[in-house]
Amino acid sequence: MEERWVYMNGRYVKKEEATVSIFDHGFLYGDGIFEGIRVYDGNVFRLRDHLVRLYESAHSIMLDIPLDIDEMEQAVVEAVRKNELRDAYIRLVVSRGKGDLGLDPSKCSNPQIIIIVDQVRLFPQETYERGLKIITVPTRRNVPDALNPKIKSLNYLNNILVKIEANQAGVGEALMLNADGYVAEGSGDNIFLVKKGIVYTPPGYVGALDGITRQAIIDLCQRHNYTVKEEPFTRHDVYVADEVFLTGTAAEVIAVVNVDGRTIADGVPGPVTRHLLQEFRKLVTVDGIQAFPKKGETAKE
Ligand code: PMP
Numbered sequence: 135m136e137e138r139w140v141y142m143n144g145r146y147v148k149k150e151e152a153t154v155s156i157f158d159h160g161f162l163y164g165d166g167i168f169e170g171i172r173v174y175d176g177n178v179f180r181l182r183d184h185l186v187r188l189y190e191s192a193h194s195i196m197l198d199i200p201l202d203i204d205e206m207e208q209a210v211v212e213a214v215r216k217n218e219l220r221d222a223y224i225r226l227v228v229s230r231g232k233g234d235l236g237l238d239p240s241k242c243s244n245p246q247i248i249i250i251v252d253q254v255r256l257f258p259q260e261t262y263e264r265g266l267k268i269i270t271v272p273t274r275r276n277v278p279d280a281l282n283p284k285i286k287s288l289n290y291l292n293n294i295l296v297k298i299e300a301n302q303a304g305v306g307e308a309l310m311l312n313a314d315g316y317v318a319e320g321s322g323d324n325i326f327l328v329k330k331g332i333v334y335t336p337p338g339y340v341g342a343l344d345g346i347t348r349q350a351i352i353d354l355c356q357r358h359n360y361t362v363k364e365e366p367f368t369r370h371d372v373y374v375a376d377e378v379f380l381t382g383t384a385a386e387v388i389a390v391v392n393v394d395g396r397t398i399a400d401g402v403p404g405p406v407t408r409h410l411l412q413e414f415r416k417l418v419t420v421d422g423i424q425a426f427p428k429k430g431e432t433a434k435e
Contacts, residue, residue: 141213141249152248159242160229164289166245167191170383171224172254173214174418176426178224179383181207183346191285192228197245199228207423210249214425217251223384225250229288257385261306262411265391265403266380268307268320270369271299275310275318278341283318286343296321307380309372309393312341316366323382324348325390327367327375328406334371337364347381347414350421354413360406369394377404387411 140152159165169184185203192199201209206226214222226249233242273295276283281292292310300308300321309325312318319325319342326335326348333355336342355362372378378390378398387410389403 136218138250138252139213139216140251141209141216141247143247144209146213146216149250149252152250154229154246154248155232157232157234158229158246159231159233159239160227160246160288162233162235163230163237164287164291165195165239165242166227166229166288167195167197167286168228168288169224169226169286171210171226172383172418173219173222173224173251173425174422176214176220177419177422177424178211178214179418179422180346180350181210181423183349184226185210187286187344187346188226188228191287194282194285195287196239197228197230199247200245201247206247209247211423211425213249213251219251219253220426221254222251223254225252227288255384257388262386262388263403265389265401266306267392268309268380268390269300269303269305269394270311270317271296271308273299273310275312275341277313278339283341284338284344293321307385307390309369311369316340316368317372318342319345320380320382323380323385323388325372326351326379326381327372328377328379328404329371329375331360331406333360333362333406334365334367335362336366340366345381347383347386350414350417351381351387351410354410354417358409358413373398375399377407379403379407379410387414 138149139146169188171184229246230242231244231246276292296308307320310318324345373396380388389407391401
């Protein structure tokens with residue numbers, strides 16, 4: 135097996151030896167933030183957008199990241215190079231760091247920056263061809279005035295409860311509604327539907343993560359002349375949609391063919407979903423930051 139190096143506060147540590155303190159508030163309380171980023175043929179897809187979201191999350195929870203955004207960008211790119219992976223999943227974590235057993239974050243003076251670069255766990259190709267069966271779960275999305283879902287925090291318990299409910303129902307993903315009953319998002323992805331040629335996704339105020347893939351799909355819709363509307367919708371709208379799909383760094387663009395036992399249209403991935411996935415897979419190799427020099431170039435240090 136190839137050696138994997140984890141970036142930990144400016145040093146590289148072997149994957150097997152990379153550990154954090156049991157007093158880290160990320161471990162004790164989920165006090166920290168993270169990003170999941172993907173590398174496609176050496177291109178770190180929309181890295182800057184991921185970092186902007188990370189720094190906004192940090193600002194919101196009053197966590198001072200000891201690197202500025204340019205230094206962080208360089209660290210991520212270097213970690214990819216160091217691991218020599220042209221196709222990879224990056225997990226970037228910034229925790230509040232070591233404190234005492236109390237909640238008080240002012241006791242944590244040393245935020246921990248961790249960058250893990252590893253092989254991507256792909257959904258089997260079959261899942262993209264057949265589409266997913268999903269359910270809506272009773273667990274609601276966190277309300278924005280408690281823990282705002284736009285903060286990509288280490289506190290994923292809301293999402294994990296949803297995943298448990300999905301597992302118990304024997305499906306691969308599940309939808310959360312917000313407190314008002316509008317569809318918010320999946321446990322780890324954003325949702326879109328297509329009705330009469332128009333593409334819909336819930337607006338920010340419904341309460342969901344501002345997904346990087348979600349924005350890429352909105353951009354692709356605009357480029358390919360699909361009308362895209364950010365409007366709240368209900369479960370009923372999902373059931374009667376012509377197409378439904380989920381977006382995320384891990385999921386990419388994945389069709390949903392059954393929701394709560396209702397077959398979506400004729401039960402197969404629809405043409406708009408398939409077209410957007412095809413265009414997305416072209417975009418991901420060019421839109422971002424190239425970690426490896428192209429042939430004939432040398433790496434910028
Ligand atoms: N919603 C949630 C709750 C997520 O965890 C993710 C994955 N990061 C997404 C949506 C999709 O976001 P992105 O496209 O940035 O991966």
